[in-house]
Amino acid sequence: MSKRAVDLLLRAMEARSMSLQALALHQVSRSATDALIAAKLLVPSGHVPVVAAMDDYEDEPVEATWSAELKSYGYHDSTGRWVKVAHEDIAACKVDYGLALAKILVAFERAGPSRPTPLVTDLVWEVGTIKLAGAKAQVPIWFARRLGDPGVWAQLEALIGRKPPQEIRIILTSTPGERIPETTQKRNHIINVADVAGDPARLAISAQVLGARVFPEQVQRRFPIDHSDDYGIVWLRGETLTFKSPKQRRLLNVLFDAYETGSATCLTEAVLYEAGYKDGTNSFSKVFSGRDDWRSFIKYADGNCWIEP
Numbered sequence: 193m194s195k196r197a198v199d200l201l202l203r204a205m206e207a208r209s210m211s212l213q214a215l216a217l218h219q220v221s222r223s224a225t226d227a228l229i230a231a232k233l234l235v236p237s238g239h240v241p242v243v244a245a246m247d248d249y250e251d252e253p254v255e256a257t258w259s260a261e262l263k264s265y266g267y268h269d270s271t272g273r274w275v276k277v278a279h280e281d282i283a284a285c286k287v288d289y290g291l292a293l294a295k296i297l298v299a300f301e302r303a304g305p306s307r308p309t310p311l312v313t314d315l316v317w318e319v320g321t322i323k324l325a326g327a328k329a330q331v332p333i334w335f336a337r338r339l340g341d342p343g344v345w346a347q348l349e350a351l352i353g354r355k356p357p358q359e360i361r362i363i364l365t366s367t368p369g370e371r372i373p374e375t376t377q378k379r380n381h382i383i384n385v386a387d388v389a390g391d392p393a394r395l396a397i398s399a400q401v402l403g404a405r406v407f408p409e410q411v412q413r414r415f416p417i418d419h420s421d422d423y424g425i426v427w428l429r430g431e432t433l434t435f436k437s438p439k440q441r442r443l444l445n446v447l448f449d450a451y452e453t454g455s456a457t458c459l460t461e462a463v464l465y466e467a468g469y470k471d472g473t474n475s476f477s478k479v480f481s482g483r484d485d486w487r488s489f490i491k492y493a494d495g496n497c498w499i500e501p
Contacts, residue, residue, distance in 0.1 A: 193231060195392045197224040201233055202386060204287055205337045205366035210314050211237040211284040229285065233295075237286040239265070239279070256282055293319050293335055295395040296364065296385055300324070308335060312347050319364075325399070326407035327359065334363045339382070340371035352380050362406065364397070369424070369436035381406050386438070387422055408432065417489055417501035419448055426489070428501055433485050443467035443479060447490065447499050457496040 200221055204212055217225040217234075228234040256265040256277045265277040290307040297319065304320020311318055315337060321330035338344045352361070352375070361380045365372065369384040388405055390398030401421045408425055418427045423441040426433040435441055446466050450458050464473065473479060476497070480486045491500045 193227055193393060193395070194224065196221055197227040197231075198386070198389075198393065198395055200224040201228055201287065201292065201395070202366040204228075204234070205292075206340075208338070209240075210286050211240055212286065213240045214283050214285050215281055217285070233288055233292055234285040235288050237284045239282045240284040289317060289335070292395065293317070293364075296397055297322060297333065298396045299390070299399050302333075303330065304333075311351060312336075312344075315344055316348060316351065322362075324362075324406065325403045329359060331359075331406075332357055332361045334361065335365065336363055336382075337366045339365050339367040339373070345373050349375065349377070352377050360406065362402070368438065370438075372436065387424055387436075387441075417499070419444065423448065428489055431488075439468045440479060443469075447497065451499040457498045460492055460495055460497045463497055 200217065203220075204217065214225065214229075214234075225234070256267050258265055259274070262274065262276070265279065265282060266275050267277065269275055293308055300322040302320050302322050304318075308317035308319050310316070311334065317335045319333040319335055321332050324331045336344075336348055339348065348363075352363075356377070357379050359379070363380055363382045364385050365382060366385060369387050372382055372384065375382060383402070383405060385395070385397060386392070388397045388401045390396055390401065398421070404420050405422075405424065408420070408427075413427050416429050419425060423444040424435055426435065426444065435444060443463060443466075446463050447458065460476075461474075464479070467479075469479065476486065476490060476492060489499055489501045491498055
């Protein structure tokens with residue numbers, strides 16, 4: 193599988209509906225969609241009978257209906273003419289969460305049901321328990337999606353409030369890290385799947401990376417500055433700084449690579465481009481908008497930038 197296929201799967205998990213038009217996914221990436229279908233991570237799910245009707249030279253979404261007489265899906269245009277819609281144009285698929293979660297947790301010894309148990313219909317599932325280095329007992333695992341939606345987040349907060357873990361709980365999610373709100377219930381560790389992946393081209397999360405994220409105090413660190421494997425945590429002279437944005441972590445990756453190999457400086461423009469900032473973001477103050485703690489270890493001058501703890 194490719195990184196693009198993994199990214200597409202996580203995006204599909206974040207969609208409002210559980211059923212998605214295969215045609216729409218193909219428009220995002222045909223190769224990634226076909227790879228997910230071949231891996232049975234996307235499975236058939238009936239039809240999503242909405243098409244873009246070309247009527248009066250304007251695209252207009254209309255509902256396609258089934259005609260028993262004509263034995264086809266279609267719609268009537270403004271002249272009353274029946275326009276047939278091919279099955280493949282509205283065929284739908286959905287994520288097989290049982291298989292996806294099994295692949296995500298393949299590196300762990302997991303106990304629990306073979307299929308995830310729904311806790312909030314189509315939004316939150318109980319997956320079982322895993323052994324995790326540093327934990328005193330088996331760690332319960334949940335999976336949740338669409339946590340950037342305030343309504344979904346409120347349901348999850350209420351649920352974990354009613355069901356507190358004995359020690360800790362890990363809630364994996366398809367929601368990007370920067371869109372996950374802060375929870376007041378600190379025994380619950382809510383972590384984006386991609387943030388703890390061992391390889392961005394695989395779904396499987398890394399036991400080592402996950403352990404460092406959940407138990408950062410147990411990681412042996414270099415002084416005066418060190419970072420987690422995914423660059424989501426920077427330790428600076430005993431202070432812990434957390435970075436949720438994937439682009440911020442890619443930027444830190446570039447800067448730390450230069451720092452750790454003894455390179456003095458990097459071109460700021462090149463670093464921003466490599467991290468994915470191609471939309472007019474041309475300064476670190478924009479990259480880290482709303483926070484200033486990065487200034488304690490990232491320096492810049494004359495078009496160059498470097499780490500200086």
